[in-house]
Amino acid sequence: MRNLRKLKPSNLWLRALLSLPLSCRASSRHRVPQIFSNSHRCHAWTGRINEQRSETHTQTGRVCISSTPTSASTMPSLNDFPDEIIRHILSYLSPEDNLASFQLLSRRFNHTGNEPLLWKYYCRSSFIYWNPEHQIREKLTAAASTVAWKELWITRKRINSRVARLLRGVLGSKYGQLRNLQEICRIGCDAKDYLLEQCHIDESAEDILARRYYANSALDSINRGIAVDVWARYQGNPLSARGLDRALGAFDMFVLHDQPQDLDYISHTFDALTEQFQHEHPTLEDMSTRQKALSLVRWLRSRNLTGMDNPDRGYRNLRNCLVGHALSEEPHSSLPIISSAIFCCIAERLGMTSQCAAFPSHVHASVFAPPGLTLDGAEEETPNAELEIMYLDPFGSDNEVTLDDLRSRLVEFGWTQGADVFQQASPVPIIVGRTAQNIKAAHSRAQFLEDNDPIAIELKQLRAGYPDLNLEAANYGAMWAELLMRQPTSPHWDINLDSFLNRFALSWSEDSWIVERYLVPLYDQFIASQPVPRPRAGWENVREILGMLRNLDNRQPTVNRRYTEDIHRRVQFRIGQVFRHKRYEYIGIINGWAATGTASLPAPHHVDETSEAEASINDPVNSPSPPNGRTDHRRQSTTYYTCLRPTVDRLRVAQENIEIITDASLIPDALMYLAGKFFSRFDEASCTFVSNIREYYPDD
Numbered sequence: 001m002r003n004l005r006k007l008k009p010s011n012l013w014l015r016a017l018l019s020l021p022l023s024c025r026a027s028s029r030h031r032v033p034q035i036f037s038n039s040h041r042c043h044a045w046t047g048r049i050n051e052q053r054s055e056t057h058t059q060t061g062r063v064c065i066s067s068t069p070t071s072a073s074t075m076p077s078l079n080d081f082p083d084e085i086i087r088h089i090l091s092y093l094s095p096e097d098n099l100a101s102f103q104l105l106s107r108r109f110n111h112t113g114n115e116p117l118l119w120k121y122y123c124r125s126s127f128i129y130w131n132p133e134h135q136i137r138e139k140l141t142a143a144a145s146t147v148a149w150k151e152l153w154i155t156r157k158r159i160n161s162r163v164a165r166l167l168r169g170v171l172g173s174k175y176g177q178l179r180n181l182q183e184i185c186r187i188g189c190d191a192k193d194y195l196l197e198q199c200h201i202d203e204s205a206e207d208i209l210a211r212r213y214y215a216n217s218a219l220d221s222i223n224r225g226i227a228v229d230v231w232a233r234y235q236g237n238p239l240s241a242r243g244l245d246r247a248l249g250a251f252d253m254f255v256l257h258d259q260p261q262d263l264d265y266i267s268h269t270f271d272a273l274t275e276q277f278q279h280e281h282p283t284l285e286d287m288s289t290r291q292k293a294l295s296l297v298r299w300l301r302s303r304n305l306t307g308m309d310n311p312d313r314g315y316r317n318l319r320n321c322l323v324g325h326a327l328s329e330e331p332h333s334s335l336p337i338i339s340s341a342i343f344c345c346i347a348e349r350l351g352m353t354s355q356c357a358a359f360p361s362h363v364h365a366s367v368f369a370p371p372g373l374t375l376d377g378a379e380e381e382t383p384n385a386e387l388e389i390m391y392l393d394p395f396g397s398d399n400e401v402t403l404d405d406l407r408s409r410l411v412e413f414g415w416t417q418g419a420d421v422f423q424q425a426s427p428v429p430i431i432v433g434r435t436a437q438n439i440k441a442a443h444s445r446a447q448f449l450e451d452n453d454p455i456a457i458e459l460k461q462l463r464a465g466y467p468d469l470n471l472e473a474a475n476y477g478a479m480w481a482e483l484l485m486r487q488p489t490s491p492h493w494d495i496n497l498d499s500f501l502n503r504f505a506l507s508w509s510e511d512s513w514i515v516e517r518y519l520v521p522l523y524d525q526f527i528a529s530q531p532v533p534r535p536r537a538g539w540e541n542v543r544e545i546l547g548m549l550r551n552l553d554n555r556q557p558t559v560n561r562r563y564t565e566d567i568h569r570r571v572q573f574r575i576g577q578v579f580r581h582k583r584y585e586y587i588g589i590i591n592g593w594a595a596t597g598t599a600s601l602p603a604p605h606h607v608d609e610t611s612e613a614e615a616s617i618n619d620p621v622n623s624p625s626p627p628n629g630r631t632d633h634r635r636q637s638t639t640y641y642t643c644l645r646p647t648v649d650r651l652r653v654a655q656e657n658i659e660i661i662t663d664a665s666l667i668p669d670a671l672m673y674l675a676g677k678f679f680s681r682f683d684e685a686s687c688t689f690v691s692n693i694r695e696y697y698p699d700d
Helices: 009-019 022-026 038-053 083-093 094-098 107-113 117-124 137-141 149-174 177-199 208-232 246-255 265-281 289-302 323-330 336-349 404-413 420-422 428-447 452-459 466-487 496-509 509-529 542-553 565-568 609-618 667-675
Strands: 058-060 063-065 353-358 364-368 389-392 578-583 587-594 640-645 648-653 659-662 679-683 688-691
Touching: 009 578, 063 420, 083 107, 083 117, 094 117, 117 149, 149 177, 149 208, 177 542, 208 246, 208 466, 208 509, 208 640, 208 667, 208 679, 246 265, 246 323, 246 336, 246 428, 246 466, 265 289, 265 323, 265 336, 289 336, 289 364, 323 336, 336 353, 336 428, 389 587, 404 420, 404 640, 420 542, 420 688, 428 452, 452 466, 466 496, 466 509, 466 667, 565 578, 587 648, 587 667, 640 667, 667 679
Parallel strands: none
Antiparallel strands: 058 063, 353 364, 364 389, 578 587, 578 659, 587 640, 640 648, 679 688
16 A cells, blocks of 8 residues: 555545644644553654654644655655554544545555454444443453454444434335334434434434434433333332332433433432542441431532422422432432432442331431441340331431431321331332322423413423423323332222323324333233223223324325315415414414315314314314204315424314414424424425425425
């Protein structure tokens, strides 16, 4: 090999890099990753090269080489560079270009370009998320030569290509869209890196809204699948006390979106806090259990990691129910149940036995003495005695809570019998269930507040995502938790099943793969456990709802054309136009129409509680027949549309109630995001959305 002619034109920067003195390259803004050793040899070679090079310099981002002639005999070729320099160059080169070009230049470069340490670096720099079966943590700690890093990188790139192909199918047609979306989700964490790229695709993309929406939908579904998998592990283990951090962190996964604060982040944060506490308490090993517990609760409260500043105003804020938000977001506000869980998770890492105690209305933390010892470190005088327990309130107190205090509070609540049950440590499923109830309470409170109420805005605000959508997603997660934390042999396992299936089918149909994998087996167990099974249909039958979604996904598009003058006259508005409802003043985007009546409107479509009056007055299908039995031709000739709103995909609206708007600033952010479900991009000049459903409405 004598030159770099085989390298792609996009790699002309590499030629310029090789012509620069290495001291200049070292000072560039792209620091060379130090992934190889023997750097002192590189510096020595730098000096030799600089002696032979003519003066070069960089100016305004371009490489400017001095016109001083340089003898060909003194100009070193790439072959003269030692392997250490080549390796540093390869750390700048993309793995794709390494495979396609660099390795083909010579036998020597083929060997250097295939070194396991280089491909280990490529794997680490190219991909963040990995499926568990890769065992990436174990591989990263092993010797590079023992792992097929290049093959692993190629495997991941092939997965990315498959995800890209499936996403094109999702964007290209509504037919089979759910099937393609589920295939992406089943890939799992290996798909997340590519999906994250699509979530942040450049604004110039022709299908930016659709691509971002469906990439986010797949990403969110994968995150929810991870959460449900954590909860499903407690089936058959209702008394388990293990994994509290991940079980509570699973709620965060329902509102994670494109953020990095996932389950691993939560676990690592607890590990880091534990190490910090140990570092600040060098005499920890000499303390008794009571001293350790009190030191920990005071340390947490002094750093504002538990409790909240203004409980009278913000107690029901959604973020207070989420342990990941409590750990990472200032001011670290949390409910008593989350504050107690934070204490317990760190206490367990410090070697203490600590669990939450599900005291009514205010969860506490309990700490057990070690076997054979008291909480103060003395030997237990009574053999086989029950372990001594202390109680703490990390939410509101630096001091120990006595049993007398707890019992007096129970009396205030009206409990006079069976009080001991509330003083016992609660297993993880109980704590998850209590957290789900708190999330549902936040959701219920929001329903009674106006959208522009400052308290409502604060209640729904999280680090990422759209507030109203986050609230619904968190409530959906709470419904999942209730189904999975309850054993299917319980006679009331299905008490909220119909409500769950309704929300799932209407808003989260991409989670069909999760329902099939985790909920269907529980549903079958529940049916089998019934002494006298009864017929179940519709929203009570999991398999029937899944079948309905498959049928809708496989239905061929129904084409609606503007092929007559009468249709042009009747249908005054077009797909993608933005309007304000004349009566209810909400903003919507037209995504369907029927020239007369509602029979040819896209199905399913909905009429919500705010539009029932409109339906009864204008809809010939739902309206009662006239007393004389004759058809009301005025109603029958009404033109109807469906529109997209943040709360529903297709809401029915009569043409007479539509008022087109041309001010893009009136479009809510959540609606702009959700528009990607039906539209490819937004044309700001005309204040309309470009249709991505032309297979249904080719003339719009």
